[in-house]
Amino acid sequence: MNRILKSALIATGLMSQSIAAYAACGIESGNVNILGNEFPAIQTVGAAAAACAGDGVEIKTNLTKEHKDIQVPSLTSNPAEYTAAIVANSSIVPLMNDDLIRPLDDLIAKHGGNFKDNQKISIGGKVMAIGFMANAQHLVYRKDILEQAGVEEPKSYEEVLAAAKIIKDKGLMQYPFGAAYAAGWGLAQEFNNMFLGHGGEFFKDGTAMPNINNETGVATLNVMKALTEYMNPDFLTLNNNEINAEWKAGNVAMMQMWGSRAGPLLSDEGTAPGVSENTVLAGALLVGGGSIPATTLWWDGWTISKNISDEDAEATYLALINGIDPKIMNDEVATQAVWMIDGYEPTPASAGVFATMASGAKPYPMIPYASLLHTALGNELPDFFAGNESAEKTLEDVEAAYETAAKEKGFL
Numbered sequence: 066m067n068r069i070l071k072s073a074l075i076a077t078g079l080m081s082q083s084i085a086a087y088a089a090c091g092i093e094s095g096n097v098n099i100l101g102n103e104f105p106a107i108q109t110v111g112a113a114a115a116a117c118a119g120d121g122v123e124i125k126t127n128l129t130k131e132h133k134d135i136q137v138p139s140l141t142s143n144p145a146e147y148t149a150a151i152v153a154n155s156s157i158v159p160l161m162n163d164d165l166i167r168p169l170d171d172l173i174a175k176h177g178g179n180f181k182d183n184q185k186i187s188i189g190g191k192v193m194a195i196g197f198m199a200n201a202q203h204l205v206y207r208k209d210i211l212e213q214a215g216v217e218e219p220k221s222y223e224e225v226l227a228a229a230k231i232i233k234d235k236g237l238m239q240y241p242f243g244a245a246y247a248a249g250w251g252l253a254q255e256f257n258n259m260f261l262g263h264g265g266e267f268f269k270d271g272t273a274m275p276n277i278n279n280e281t282g283v284a285t286l287n288v289m290k291a292l293t294e295y296m297n298p299d300f301l302t303l304n305n306n307e308i309n310a311e312w313k314a315g316n317v318a319m320m321q322m323w324g325s326r327a328g329p330l331l332s333d334e335g336t337a338p339g340v341s342e343n344t345v346l347a348g349a350l351l352v353g354g355g356s357i358p359a360t361t362l363w364w365d366g367w368t369i370s371k372n373i374s375d376e377d378a379e380a381t382y383l384a385l386i387n388g389i390d391p392k393i394m395n396d397e398v399a400t401q402a403v404w405m406i407d408g409y410e411p412t413p414a415s416a417g418v419f420a421t422m423a424s425g426a427k428p429y430p431m432i433p434y435a436s437l438l439h440t441a442l443g444n445e446l447p448d449f450f451a452g453n454e455s456a457e458k459t460l461e462d463v464e465a466a467y468e469t470a471a472k473e474k475g476f477l
Contacts, residue, residue: 090117090387091176095380097124099367100139101151102132104325106198106402107365110151114388124384130304132156133250140165145370148381153365154429157186157194158436162474166193166368172382184405186366188431196366197389198402200325201426202258203360203417204350209343210237210318221351222259222288222359225319229295232318242292243308243320246300246450253442254361255321259285261427262352262359273434273476275467278460286449286456288352293450301447315340321350324418325365328400331414346413348420360421361429364405434476441466 099114101107111126118124127147129135137159139146150160160166168191173180178195186194204225206218214235216228225242232241245251260267265281268274293300297311309326311317315337322330324346333341349358367385369378391408398404400414411419429435441463449459471477 090383092117092122092380092383095122095374095376095378096148097122097377097381097384098147099124099126099128099149099151099381099385100132100136100147101126101128101367102365103128103130104323104401105328106325106398106404107151109393109398109401110197110367110385110388113390113393114384117384117387122380130306136160137163137165140370140372143372144374144377145372148370148373148377149367149385150370151365151367152194153200154361154363154431155436155439157368158431158433160368161188161193162433162436165371167371167378168193169195169369169382172369172379176379176382176386178386179407181405181407184366186364194366194368195385195389196364196405198325198365198404199418199422200323200363200365200403201349201360201418201421202254202321202323203421204319204347205312205322205327205330205417206319206345206347207317207340207343208345209339210241213237218345218347219319219350222262222292223352225350226291226295228319229292233295238316238318240295240297240316241318242295243303243311243317244292244296244300245303245305245308245321246289246293246296247304247307248301248447249443250439251304251443252301252446252450253439255289256285256442256446257429257439258321258349258360259289259352261361262350262355262357264353264355264357267430267435267438268432273471275438275464277438278457278464282460283456284353286446286459290450301450312344313337313340321360324415324421325402327417328412328414331400346417346420348417348424349426356425358421358424358426360426362422362426363429365402434471434474437470437474437476438463438467441470 115124133156136150170192184196185192186196214231219225229241232238263281263284269276313336327346330344349360352359369381389406394408400412403415403418445463448454
């Protein structure tokens with residue numbers, strides 16, 4: 066409740082500046098409706114964009130963890146339900162596949178935006194999104210628990226497993242490891258991370274043919290399954306929000322978590338005694354003797370719907386420029402993300418993401434058929450973790466489901 070209240074106060078503070086902000090936004094007419102994820106950095110962008118509302122200009126936001134399921138059908142309607150979607154490497158791909166977002170080059174030429182070059186996400190020679198933050202999943206650990214267990218900071222998943230066993234055997238914690246293994250997108254993403262760490266390639270060279278039903282895929286699933294021995298038995302239902310809550314309650318000693326959610330972990334607000342001051346944000350882990358971190362690098366940014374009027378597109382663009390204006394930056398906002406906008410200075414909360422970048426992590430593949438494989442993984446992997454299928458049979462099912470979807474889309 067305290068965290069919700071604090072977020073509301075921040076949003077209220079931004080909204081209290083709405084008259085001045087509106088005058089600076091330059092929106093004369095149009096309506097804006099923004100769809101996006103629900104974590105603090107995006108809530109800040111949404112609140113700042115909403116501050117442009119006034120004089121007949123309506124600005125609404127729907128920031129929800131269900132955004133990936135909503136975006137394609139809601140932008141397919143004509144007119145689209147949302148005028149903008151806040152996306153990342155993976156979630157922009159389905160929108161591109163179905164031609165649901167518009168190039169931004171004309172709006173940039175007309176209105177500018179003072180974007181850095183690395184904020185302009187270009188696909189096929191056209192700017193299709195404006196990035197505002199970088200992200201990655203990485204290790205978070207409790208230094209006090211590791212000290213009591215007599216182990217050093219883990220550098221690999223094998224070391225995490227060894228440390229978890231000691232912590233559990235000593236009775237320090239019942240479930241010392243946590244990760245967002247909720248069936249669906251989150252579980253599939255954990256597979257992607259681990260598969261890359263093992264040196265895997267998702268597709269056969271130069272083709273859209275899947276390449277996961279092999280020794281690398283089996284090794285990936287076996288490490289993931291081993292980790293579940295030290296996780297809450299309900300791991301297939303636990304998402305990022307719930308794992309973070311477990312951390313703040315003092316129930317987890319090591320976890321894989323997004324850098325964009327690291328800031329609250331360093332705060333003692335709503336946190337059990339002894340947790341925040343012992344929380345360490347480290348880089349991503351290695352696995353299987355490899356040298357590639359078992360994670361992926363991401364950007365988050367905003368896009369504008371194709372199936373809306375030019376008037377609404379222009380209003381949306383101007384509102385979103387305001388949403389990532391350097392004036393939003395303050396000490397509280399700086400801890401919410403690794404921002405790509407002017408005025409941002411790295412904070413302790415960004416340590417894990419920067420360490421992961423420096424270690425050579427790969428970006429999430431932004432290719433047209435990657436999202437189809439991600440969906441197939443999310444649908445089929447739970448059978449393995451529930452003990453209903455072998456690793457080999459599960460991976461066979463994943464590839465079959467992917468191939469069906471890829472043929473329907475014309476990729477195979």
